[in-house]
Amino acid sequence: MPTSAHTYTPPAHGSDWESIAPAKAGFDAARLEAAIAFAKAQESTWPRSLHYEDGRYVGLVEWNESGPWSEIAGPVRERGGPAGLILKGGRLVAEWGDTRRTDMTFSIAKSYIAVLAGLAVADGLIRDLDEPVAASVDGPWFEGAHNGAITWRHLLQQSSEWGGEIFGKSDQVDHNRQIGPGADNSRKGQRRSLHPPGSFYEYNDVRVNLLAYCLLRRFRRPLPEVLRERIMDPIGASHDWEWQGYRNSYVEIDGKRMQSVPGGGHWGGGLFIGARDHARLGLLVAQGGVWAGRELLSPRWIEQMLTSSPTLANYGFLWWLNRGPEPKPGVPSTAVYALGAGVNAIWIDPAQDLVAVLRWIDKTALDGFVERMLAARI
Template identity: 70%
Template sequence: MSNPTEAFVPAPDGALWETVAPAKAGFDSERLKAAVAFAREQESPWPRSLYYPDGSYVGNVEWNERGPWTDIVGPVRERGGPAGLILKGGRIVAEWGDTARTDMTFSIAKSYLSVLTGIAFDDGLIRDVEEPVGKSVDDPAFAGPHNGQITWRHLLQQSSEWQGEIFGKSDQVDHNRQIGPGADNSRKGQRRELEQPGTFYEYNDVRVNVLGYALLQRFRRPLPDVLRERIMDPIGASQDWQWQGYSSSFVTIDGREVQSVPGGGHWGGGLFIGARDHARFGLLIGRKGEWNGRQILSRQWIERSLSPSPTLSNYGYLWWLAARPGLPSSSFSALGAGSNVIWVEPEQDIVAVLRWINGAQTDNFIDRLLAART
């Protein structure tokens, strides 16, 4: 075994993923054990079927969703139990639950869309994030006096104020939406007056799906294929993950039917993936796009992605940035309802993946993890 203090990357598909003892990785063993026990004990309150006994989908209940856009149009899969792992220097220092299980992951998919946008940028398919999307995507969705102003950056920072309907869902469904513990969604879905694109932040899944559609138009091939070829296979991810769209999200690209994929599981579908694959993904971003000596995604893109947005200081390009006292300023995360978390602290080369923890307890877990450092 090589020096446990050196950064390393795991072998492909989980094979021979080295572990390291907590003490050698700079953790107090008992405190780390307590942090893991906490994660296991604080299970998500969501039913494992993802449907409540009255037949209601968890998302519709979570976001107080009513009215004409509630239909579940993508696949839904029963979830597993609490699971996760912690990496230090690329090695596993702790692991619990079924980390290979390909569960739904909800809005963590948004951070994968961010990386796909980076590939398009690196390849020249997007010339400038400040350019209106309609300059390179000839589509009515990006035309007109309002939507024609929307840039790639606006979509990435959730400040686009895009207006319309795509795949049977209107942007209005997420007007007045709040997220996180204590969110008040009593007014969610009530139409409000739109602001100038780029001036107002709103967490809106329809507008993120518009980004996925725009990327499909630029790549001219299924986004899951691009992700597998350019990111997941090079970092040695499993072959088990899938990215599912909606029954309503098939579009014609160069004469063939292709499914556009969403940035979450709001109406079913989204990214079905295991915790170990998430950990590889987090490790790649924490190391500024480099994997085993190869630059897979440009440092420039990742640095832009992790820079504060003008409309929300703790949000980058579909990544959440450190936002409270006690967190390392360089840390960032991908977050999905349920709750699902990829938390990265690049300066210490730590990655933590959490599956199905009670979202109200995520910060408490991270505090415990940080307190376990020696």
Template identity: 75%
Template sequence: MSPSAVPAAHGSTWSTIAPAEAGFDEARLAAAVAFAEAHESPWPKSLFYPDGSYVGNREWNESGPWTEIVGPVRERGGPAGLVLKGGRIVAEWGDTNRPDMTFSIAKSYLSVLAGLAVQHGLIADLDEPVGKRVAGPFFESAHNARITWRHLLHQSSEWQGEIFGKSDQVDHNRQIGPGADNSRKGQRREMHEPGSFYEYNDVRVNLLGYCLLQRFRRPLPEVLRERIMDPIGASADWEWQGYENSFVEIDGQRIQSVPGGGHWGGGLFIGARDHARFGLLMARRGEWGGRSLLSPDWIAQMTAPSATLSNYGFLWWLNREPSAKPGVPTGAFWALGAGTNVILVDPQNDLVAALRWIDGASYDGFLAKLYGALG
């Protein structure tokens, strides 16, 4: 198998490669895997604590009128993952086929759907106000009317409003990552000019999903399956669930809008092997087995630093300051979901890693061990 090869469809044998042949120190790579297995996410398997509180509400210090869980929640599995080198499996652990909730990794899938919308002329200009293409009440105010597709993709839109029963205010003053202080989360603050201020806000990402649905006029999971997941040979087991109140009518059809995570339940339920295929497609600049599925220009735009946060692109995290990972190439990027779930893409080393349920505080430690094993 050549270095640029891709695996056969799900159900077929996925080729493996010995660590030494792939340029890894075998003992050090085994130690990286053992580290991932030993440092499991502290989240309860049920995703609910004994007092009945949902992990998301506890994780983000969420209380008040918008905390209701409105999408499905399923018990999670244990630590799992795989590392690919040259498209072949060099390490694998846990149940990598199990379709688990994946939280904000769904945002990066939305980014790819936005790229498909651009590719097919459904979005003509990323800097055009979204309200020019998406009818309805969400962009009628003078403030919201200035919001562009780029703003939504960079999480810098500062959109104000409510969609599917959740207000943008729920994520005001939200922080993420190690040391995050969410003591003021949910307290209303003054709005900035659209495009000038970054805030990680799930309501605004859900708005992006709704807007993409309005452009495709088809269920987004259906578009993703047809244009991306089936062509890359993913399993039939993954699904993307919305909220019980996120159905909209389009051209006489009742269609569920899907969220960019599992903040209030729902989201993308998927296995590590399918995540790894998706990451490999990104590493291959949108090409799979000689067929272009996603424009390489879109992947370049998607992984370029935004003006408001240098380590964030179009709903993907970049290996740049203020949180660059030592020893990891600058061109690496990843999808990240609470729990902690990760798709790491390193085109320079032709390396992809999909991790499920590692302790977030241990992610950097895993990276150090993984790259320490790579010669």
């Protein structure tokens, strides 16, 4: 992976971010502009209010969700328009739209949770990824033979098969869930038999919310506070971002009231953040966890985080990978990305020292943008 020794590190928010001409960054300017025009033209079909005219929240429509666990429990805010940026070696090659606007970012929050898990490992709060979570997190969540066998690795790879309810949401709500273009969610929410922990992948927001709660229990501090202190402030992010939980996700730890935060905006809440701040996090990952010569995140953790899971080869620890039996053609196997509904994405290729952030591009067009951006390389 590239390191800060040969990658420009942008100054803190509020200072000028150095730019570089497309040709000097290794792009054909006309082709790159065509890729950006494509992204602008392929705006998400989601209404800007994030509610349809009949009042339905876009997420519930997107995932064909109704029933006892579909209540919106966190804040929802109107979104902005298409926006994005491209970095080469940390410098701005291109930027469009309002990249400072703090919009909802949905499941990109999951990838931030993976970063926080890396800090917990570094601090010794998680002794062993393969240790049952029950060994360090008490309460009813991991009682019984099935839930008691779940490890931190299982939660990070979305293969835990945890069964239960937390903050008013049951794991059943995401049974049989599919994601991505062409997803068939006709059976979503229909209960199925659980597999042994670690043997079956399922994209399940309730289980990720459980992981965030478990990390809160280990840090004994609100996760947004830990993220700001350990990652976002050191990489010079703005102070505009926030991470909101549910109105019923407050818990008491050491006599203090804290809010557990979710891994997305499925039921509202989640990470509200701008594209520029996302780009800083992407650049930190691309640089192997090093920022301006300072190691903020273990390079070993990033390697683990971006390693294929045994139950889904194109998934690591809450990050997507271009690996497995069906990699995206024309895209390097070193490419990884954080993905949120809407669509929002942080796309990284450490081997080429490239970072791209996309906000509110149609879900069918993300691959098309990446293909056009890579085709613009000279």
